[in-house]
């Protein structure tokens with residue numbers, strides 16, 4: 001039993017509000033003793049009814065439509081921002097000013113300039129800061145990083161990553177905030193491309209330059225799902241493909257699309273090194289493909305490892321590898337790591353600096369698409 005509690009003030013009662021709330025609510029069922037006990041103190045949403053229903057459903061003690069009031073509460077230790085990107089900067093700066101620890105959903109901000117301000121403010125204030133790139137907390141993905149750290153595949157030659165979905169492929173599907181640049185910042189690139197860029201950096205390190213192809217396939221969509229609804233403009237990218245040069249010398253290729261028929265949440269990667277390869281597909285998220293160039297040549301092959309108690313966080317999750325895990329478990333690991341960082345006063349990754357560096361790459365991919373040329377990243 002841990003007597004220390006951390007009060008959660010969560011802003012945004014939508015998809016991620018539900019995912020983060022489920023993680024706080026079940027963290028102690030998995031991780032015992034947890035670094036501290038979460039206390040679901042207050043839920044804010046600009047839509048008061050969403051905040052009221054969310055508080056009842058997710059287990060928050062109170063609700064409000066005013067996120068400033070939530071931040072001002074002395075019983076809120078962590079401000080958890082689950083709103084669209086256009087509000088991340090303002091809410092995070094206010095929370096940092098109030099001395100709160102901050103968890104912000106990805107992408108960190110609308111662009112790298114905003115992300116930089118958030119990084120610098122959090123660093124100056126000394127508060128813990130984390131970006132919700134939760135796919136990197138899939139145990140199989142953490143195990144891939146562990147294998148690289150152990151030197152299992154040696155020097156890395158190449159990283160190939162993709163994140164493909166198909167929910168936008170129907171041109172009659174209504175416009176959402178994810179199609180509007182002044183709310184989302186960018187389109188497919190910032191929304192899902194940012195996740196696989198984060199994983200590329202986690203595996204292969206900093207990125208020096210990119211060259212890209214960026215396309216929008218549908219310029220306008222119905223405003224609502226009502227038949228005959230007005231068409232309204234879409235002003236973000238739908239698909240991006242880019243090549244990368246990593247600082248350590250390896251090379252990479254990333255593809256992000258919301259226009260890939262038959263792909264629902266197809267995030268994956270292949271890493272090729274001098275002594276082996278690693279492959280991962282989130283749609284089969286408990287498995288990691290590993291090839292090690294060792295032993296008699298006739299016995300070599302790509303083996304499939306089913307992650308379980310022997311793998312990162314496995315002792316906290318389920319006792320049998322084949323039982324499987326899901327998105328909630330990655331969010332449990334995420335909030336648990338944030339709690340641990342607060343209690344033991346250590347850095348937690350990906351922090352706002354990492355979020356800024358991902359935003360820099362998103363900006364560079366957009367610029368390269370316009371310039372038709374390689375774009376170098378600033379080394380600040």
Ligand SMILES: NC(=O)c1ccc[n+]([C@@H]2O[C@H](COP(=O)([O-])OP(=O)(O)OC[C@H]3O[C@@H](n4cnc5c(N)ncnc54)[C@H](O)[C@@H]3O)[C@@H](O)[C@H]2O)c1
Pocket residue numbers: 011012013014015016017044045046047050067082083084085087105106107132133134135191
């Ligand atoms: N880590 C992941 O895998 C993942 C998955 C989906 C979404 N996200 C990210 O999470 C964030 C939220 O996305 P979502 O899918 O939950 O969106 P959503 O539309 O489901 O929910 C957003 C909620 O925020 C509220 N809101 C909007 N602006 C607000 C403001 N200024 N103040 C208070 N409330 C406000 C809305 O009323 C809504 O209830 C985005 O940054 C998105 O990119 C991350």
